[in-house]
Amino acid sequence: MSSRSRPRDSIRLTGLTATGHHGVFDFEKREGQTFRVDVELTLDFRAAGRSDDLADTVSYVEIAELVQAGITGAPFDLIEALAEHLARAILRRDERIAATEVTVHKPQAPLPQSFQDVSVTARRDRADLLADPAADLAPDLAAGQTSGQDPAGASGAEVAAVLALGSNLGESAVTLASAVTALEGTQRVRVLKQSPVARTSPVGGPADQPDFLNQVIEIATTLSPQELLRRTQAIEAEHHRARGAENGEIRWGPRTLDIDIISYGQERISSETLQVPHPRAAQRGFVLVPWTWMDPQAHLAGRPVAELARDTADFDTVQPLEHAP
Numbered sequence: 001m002s003s004r005s006r007p008r009d010s011i012r013l014t015g016l017t018a019t020g021h022h023g024v025f026d027f028e029k030r031e032g033q034t035f036r037v038d039v040e041l042t043l044d045f046r047a048a049g050r051s052d053d054l055a056d057t058v059s060y061v062e063i064a065e066l067v068q069a070g071i072t073g074a075p076f077d078l079i080e081a082l083a084e085h086l087a088r089a090i091l092r093r094d095e096r097i098a099a100t101e102v103t104v105h106k107p108q109a110p111l112p113q114s115f116q117d118v119s120v121t122a123r124r125d126r127a128d129l130l131a132d133p134a135a136d137l138a139p140d141l142a143a144g145q146t147s148g149q150d151p152a153g154a155s156g157a158e159v160a161a162v163l164a165l166g167s168n169l170g171e172s173a174v175t176l177a178s179a180v181t182a183l184e185g186t187q188r189v190r191v192l193k194q195s196p197v198a199r200t201s202p203v204g205g206p207a208d209q210p211d212f213l214n215q216v217i218e219i220a221t222t223l224s225p226q227e228l229l230r231r232t233q234a235i236e237a238e239h240h241r242a243r244g245a246e247n248g249e250i251r252w253g254p255r256t257l258d259i260d261i262i263s264y265g266q267e268r269i270s271s272e273t274l275q276v277p278h279p280r281a282a283q284r285g286f287v288l289v290p291w292t293w294m295d296p297q298a299h300l301a302g303r304p305v306a307e308l309a310r311d312t313a314d315f316d317t318v319q320p321l322e323h324a325p
């Protein structure tokens, strides 16, 4: 019967607004502007209608988070590409979503004429996902700038990744805990281990900045490296991380939240937006010491992390938070 085979219900989320850096021009990437997204999900929510149970439908909260992460994440040149990315990410999020319509509005597009809005709409269903899997790649991966494959994206298998978190502005302990909670709440991410929080002296950047709190976590994820970077950058943005000199960011200066991808399985990635293993991790006591607390046997690019940690210049400054003066 057609009512069984063709979902006819919909969930609509309209007017989700955030600042993104998408655009063809350099100044658009640098300065950012407002993007607004409307989403319609086509699905069958008869079960939820009867049970009144969230587990029987798709939570619009998750869809909103995903859209926000897409808007604030790594920039695309075209709003078509952002719409495509969002539509595919939505379909991948939950297989009960049969189809989706995503409209991306760019009301501040750089046009000399007076105008109200410019928008594009992507209408995608599950058949589109299967037909063109390469389109799932994020901007720089699609451009073929990585040295490696996209292992999770390709096989769906979980990959273990190590993330390093740092904060020295605001309520840093609360921020780190909140960032870990955000990762725990991320679909396709499982937080496996957390190091104790360390107090560390700043390495690089202005000499007069406050001490950092640092933490290392291990996750298992089926997100691709670029998807993981988008998610970690969205979490940074949610915690008011300023990006870019025009927003007052100083290289290696004070920040509310920094999340670095230290390793992603055994992958070696060298793209414009992502280098893995993180190129400076092996010299950073503030990363390696908490990592050894969490996992004394850990290795980074074939070398024991405990050994690397002892050779770092900031080794002695790294103290467990509860024992710090």
Ligand SMILES: Nc1ncnc2c1ncn2[C@@H]1O[C@H](COP(=O)(O)OP(=O)(O)OP(=O)(O)O)[C@@H](O)[C@H]1O
Pocket: 229, 251, 252, 258, 259, 260, 261, 262, 272, 273, 274, 275, 276, 277, 278, 279, 280
């Ligand atoms: N492994 C990685 N993890 C996180 N960001 C990365 C990584 N490799 C490259 N990047 C890129 O680095 C850019 C700058 O990141 P960020 O501002 O966090 O650097 P930083 O923390 O100031 O310095 P550092 O990279 O030395 O820790 C990001 O926009 C991101 O695209």
Ligand SMILES: Nc1nc2c(c(=O)[nH]1)N=C(CO)CN2
Pocket: 165, 166, 167, 200, 201, 202, 203, 204, 205, 212, 214, 252, 253, 258, 286
């Ligand atoms: N102690 C410490 N120093 C830093 C840190 C950090 O997290 N902790 N992050 C930096 C850039 O990401 C630069 N310097």
